[in-house]
Amino acid sequence: MARKRIWELLPDTQDSGTRFVMLVVVMMTFLATLAVGGALVVSALRATWVDAVEGHITIEIPASDGAGVIRNADTLSDNARGIANAVGSLAGIKSVHVLSRVDIKNLVKPWMGEAAGTEDMPLPALMGVTLRDPDDTGALEAITKAAKALDAAAIVEAHQSWISDLRRFSLVLLLAACAMAFVTIACCIVAVTGAVAARLSEHHADIDLLHLMGATDDYIGGQFVQSVVRSVGGAALAGTVIGLVLLKAGALIAGNIQTAMLPQAGFGFADYVAFAGLPALVTGLCFAAARFTVLRSLRQMP
Amino acid sequence: MISFEHVGLRYNVGPEVLSDITFTLEQGAFHFLSGPSGAGKTSLMKLLYLGHLPTRGVVKMFGQDVVTASRTQRMMIRQRIGVVFQDFRLLPHLSAFDNVALPLRIMGKKPHEIKNTVREILEWVGLSEQMNALPSILSGGQQQRIAIARAVVGKPRLLLADEPTGNLDDAIGYRIMSLFEQLNRMGTTIVIATHNQQMMDHFNHPRLTLDKGHLAVLPPTQKAALREAY
Ligand SMILES: Nc1ncnc2c1ncn2[C@@H]1O[C@H](COP(=O)(O)OP(=O)(O)OP(=O)(O)O)[C@@H](O)[C@H]1O
Ligand SMILES: [Mg+2]
Numbered sequence: 214m215a216r217k218r219i220w221e222l223l224p225d226t227q228d229s230g231t232r233f234v235m236l237v238v239v240m241m242t243f244l245a246t247l248a249v250g251g252a253l254v255v256s257a258l259r260a261t262w263v264d265a266v267e268g269h270i271t272i273e274i275p276a277s278d279g280a281g282v283i284r285n286a287d288t289l290s291d292n293a294r295g296i297a298n299a300v301g302s303l304a305g306i307k308s309v310h311v312l313s314r315v316d317i318k319n320l321v322k323p324w325m326g327e328a329a330g331t332e333d334m335p336l337p338a339l340m341g342v343t344l345r346d347p348d349d350t351g352a353l354e355a356i357t358k359a360a361k362a363l364d365a366a367a368i369v370e371a372h373q374s375w376i377s378d379l380r381r382f383s384l385v386l387l388l389a390a391c392a393m394a395f396v397t398i399a400c401c402i403v404a405v406t407g408a409v410a411a412r413l414s415e416h417h418a419d420i421d422l423l424h425l426m427g428a429t430d431d432y433i434g435g436q437f438v439q440s441v442v443r444s445v446g447g448a449a450l451a452g453t454v455i456g457l458v459l460l461k462a463g464a465l466i467a468g469n470i471q472t473a474m475l476p477q478a479g480f481g482f483a484d485y486v487a488f489a490g491l492p493a494l495v496t497g498l499c500f501a502a503a504r505f506t507v508l509r510s511l512r513q514m515p
Numbered sequence: 516m517i518s519f520e521h522v523g524l525r526y527n528v529g530p531e532v533l534s535d536i537t538f539t540l541e542q543g544a545f546h547f548l549s550g551p552s553g554a555g556k557t558s559l560m561k562l563l564y565l566g567h568l569p570t571r572g573v574v575k576m577f578g579q580d581v582v583t584a585s586r587t588q589r590m591m592i593r594q595r596i597g598v599v600f601q602d603f604r605l606l607p608h609l610s611a612f613d614n615v616a617l618p619l620r621i622m623g624k625k626p627h628e629i630k631n632t633v634r635e636i637l638e639w640v641g642l643s644e645q646m647n648a649l650p651s652i653l654s655g656g657q658q659q660r661i662a663i664a665r666a667v668v669g670k671p672r673l674l675l676a677d678e679p680t681g682n683l684d685d686a687i688g689y690r691i692m693s694l695f696e697q698l699n700r701m702g703t704t705i706v707i708a709t710h711n712q713q714m715m716d717h718f719n720h721p722r723l724t725l726d727k728g729h730l731a732v733l734p735p736t737q738k739a740a741l742r743e744a745y
Contacts (some may be wrong), residue, residue, distance in 0.1 A: 427596075
């Protein structure tokens with residue numbers, strides 16, 4: 214069944230002014246989509262990175278003593294085992310893992326190259342401790358005490374500064390993304406209200422006539438806003454789709470980078486809900502702003 | 516139903532174009548409004564359809580003082596008034612059908628009801644063929660008939676027509692006048708501004724005459740009274 218054309222009070226919206234506004238809305242929602250995508254990626258990264266280190270404590274026995282003398286490798290590994298046993302029996306510890314020489318070599322290989330392969334290379338002893346409760350603040354002190362008791366040179370590291378740096382850094386990125394989304398949406402609103410105001414003065418005589426026929430401000434305003442919402446809604450949707458296509462392409466490229474530092478590429482259901490909310494938000498805000506502008510100027514007419 | 520008491524109107528700081536106008540219109544009245552060009556006929560019409568508020572005096576429409584009425588109340592008053600403007604004031608981007616349908620849409624009537632009523636009234640003014648035409652391609656007389664159809668389509672309680680037969684040939688002019696009389700018999704109060712002496716001689720209605728902003732109420736012309744007597 215052919216859809217009947219919706220009756221419109223105002224002439225077709227395809228004038229150049231409206232097209233310009235729609236173009237602005239397409240570009241701005243495109244940018245806002247990228248900003249939202251960026252924000253989602255940053256929060257995913259932050260979660261991955263923080264999860265990886267939070268609740269984990271590293272105990273290191275350096276390979277050389279304070280004077281720079283290389284210590285005996287067997288002493289190091291004996292002490293490490295002793296510390297692991299002592300720490301493992303503390304309350305609130307989930308697991309203690311002593312890294313083998315091979316593990317440690319693999320860790321340093323990217324920095325040391327093949328030199329790490331030689332047997333006499335001095336390596337520190339390393340233990341990874343996982344806490345039952347990542348927020349257990351007393352654990353660090355207890356572990357430090359236990360470790361120092363067995364080897365005074367032991368260094369206990371909870372990565373706190375790394376975590377707080379990471380938090381601050383991702384917060385800055387998130388704020389930047391939010392600011393970008395905010396400004397682009399504000400641009401849409403400014404463009405749309407400007408266009409509506411221009412359209413109002415263009416149709417001043419028609420509006421005058423409608424008032425004389427007893428049309429209420431709500432009715433006339435509704436006619437104006439209705440056409441605005443339809444144009445803006447379409448444009449915002451288009452901008453979001455273009456933005457999503459670009460993000461998807463970016464995710465495909467990023468997916469080919471084999472790095473454990475990047476979270477699983479691709480967006481989940483909740484992310485798509487956020488993206489779908491964007492054109493709805495833009496349209497809703499533009500609707501509210503347009504309605505406000507129209508009603509305010511209509512009330513000033515006789 | 517409508518009363519003016521010592522009403523005056525001036526545009527901005529200009530002279531008073533209407534002074535000391537006092538008259539009443541009862542429900543179902545039918546009046547001609549005549550007077551030389553520039554006498555203030557259109558201005559008086561403006562007061563009647565609330566296109567202007569009086570600068571002095573009291574105008575009561577349907578029992579309500581238009582100056583103290585709220586914005587919403589004024590809109591409600593206007594919805595009960597049909598106006599044929601001297602310059603038609605059709606919306607250029609709307610078809611004849613949509614122009615005529617406008618008052619019904621403003622009143623919130625249902626689409627099928629609008630369709631039937633508008634078709635009927637367009638047929639009445641002889642423009643069913645031009646239903647989808649834009650005003651710009653219609654002749655002056657056709658535009659005027661669209662304007663008339665739009666004014667009467669909502670069955671207003673008060674119909675104001677400013678020179679409604681000015682551009683029409685006699686046959687159609689008289690037909691439109693009969694339509695107005697028919698509406699009047701159904702209870703619509705009618706005021707028609709006209710220069711057309713023949714029209715006033717043909718239809719037996721009292722006259723409001725304006726001269727230099729002053730109003731006098733006169734009985735129907737003698738010819739019209741005679742016609743009626745036969
Ligand atoms: N908008 C306006 N602003 C200022 N003066 C106006 C305005 N409209 C009308 N006038 C003046 O008011 C006076 C009455 O004009 P009006 O249009 O009411 O006359 P009219 O009787 O309808 O004339 P006509 O028969 O030519 O239509 C004229 O002197 C005119 O110049
Ligand atoms: Mg006039």
